[in-house]
Amino acid sequence: MSDSIGKTVVITGASSGIGESTARKLASAGANIVAVARRKSRLDSLVADIEASGGKAIAVEADVTSLEDMQRAAKAAVDTFGGLDVWVNNAGVMPLSPVEMNRIDEWTWMVDVNINGVLNGVAAAQPIMRERGSGQFINVSSVAGHLVFPGAAVYCATKFAVRALSEGIRMESDGSIRVTNISPGAIKTELADHIAVPEVKEGVKQFTDIAIDANAIAEAIHYAVSQPSDVDVNEMIIRPAKQSL
Numbered sequence: 001m002s003d004s005i006g007k008t009v010v011i012t013g014a015s016s017g018i019g020e021s022t023a024r025k026l027a028s029a030g031a032n033i034v035a036v037a038r039r040k041s042r043l044d045s046l047v048a049d050i051e052a053s054g055g056k057a058i059a060v061e062a063d064v065t066s067l068e069d070m071q072r073a074a075k076a077a078v079d080t081f082g083g084l085d086v087w088v089n090n091a092g093v094m095p096l097s098p099v100e101m102n103r104i105d106e107w108t109w110m111v112d113v114n115i116n117g118v119l120n121g122v123a124a125a126q127p128i129m130r131e132r133g134s135g136q137f138i139n140v141s142s143v144a145g146h147l148v149f150p151g152a153a154v155y156c157a158t159k160f161a162v163r164a165l166s167e168g169i170r171m172e173s174d175g176s177i178r179v180t181n182i183s184p185g186a187i188k189t190e191l192a193d194h195i196a197v198p199e200v201k202e203g204v205k206q207f208t209d210i211a212i213d214a215n216a217i218a219e220a221i222h223y224a225v226s227q228p229s230d231v232d233v234n235e236m237i238i239r240p241a242k243q244s245l
Contacts (some may be wrong), residue, residue, distance in 0.1 A: 004226045005030030008081040010073055012064050012121060013091030015042035017189030018140060021218035022088060027055035029222060032081040036060045036073045037091070056081070064091045064117030070124035078128065086225055087125040088138040089118040089162075094191040096152045096200045106196075107154045114158035118165060126169075129177050134229065136178040138221050139166045143185045143237060147245060151200045159183075170234060178232040180224040185239030186211040210242040 009026050013019035015037035027033045027050040035043050035057055043059035050057040060076050062069035077084040093113045095106040118139060129135025144152055145159030166181035173179065186207035195201040216238055224233040 007085040008032040008077050008083050009086040009088060010034040010036060010077050010084060011088040011090055012036045015039040018187065018214045018217045019090040020046055021214040022221050025218040025222050027057055033057035034060055034073060034077045036062050038063055064120055065112045067120045067123055070120040074124040074128060084125055084128045086136045086138060087121050089121045090140045091117050092140065093194050094155050095194040095196060096155055097197045098151050099153050110154055110158050115161045118162055122169065133176050137169060138180045138182060138224060141181050141183045143183050143239060145183055151203065180233050181235050182217060182220055183237040184217050185243045187214050187217060189214055210240045212240045
């Protein structure tokens with residue numbers, strides 16, 4: 001799909017999982033990659049691999065909970081590659097627990113990363129896209145943004161919020177900024193590592209056993225990014241075939 005060639009794509013949470021797979025996929029399709037995450041050593045390794053394969057990429061060590069960091073990532077895209085075409089809001093955390101446990105620090109962390117992190121990305125990228133008259137946001141929500149699961153109420157709330165933001169930005173964009181909401185099901189990532197409650201972690205294991213590779217989501221993102229400018233793919237849900245919920 002040649003519409004990916006030459007586009008500059010910022011990807012948050014690019015040091016592992018869906019973000020890393022997406023960076024590799026889009027780089028192989030000819031996109032310029034700005035890989036953003038807190039783990040600089042992993043980003044450097046990713047960039048080295050992309051460049052060794054003939055692709056173009058830079059690493060930006062940054063935290064999505066900081067608007068200044070996201071603005072710095074956006075500036076790096078413009079300074080290095082001359083523009084910013086696509087912003088992938090992928091960074092997320094999932095420390096699941098029942099609400100009655102009052103794990104308030106974990107609630108705050110999820111809201112800061114999963115909601116405010118998306119808003120910071122939008123705030124950093126949208127002015128550039130508006131000035132250019134075009135752009136695209138890819139927001140990674142979840143099946144948990146469509147269904148509520150016991151032990152996951154706060155996480156689900158953050159992912160419902162991502163879907164609402166995606167639709168609101170789309171409606172306000174007058175067609176110049178495309179918005180795609182991606183809702184993965186069980187994917188092989190590090191998300192379950194955030195769960196500190198043993199019984200909840202054990203309950204999630206049923207999903208990790210059927211989880212599919214993060215490349216499945218990278219392919220979906222590639223599809224959305226590669227469409228002609230007058231085509232806006234708004235919503236995709238990608239589950240393992242064996243996942244019933």
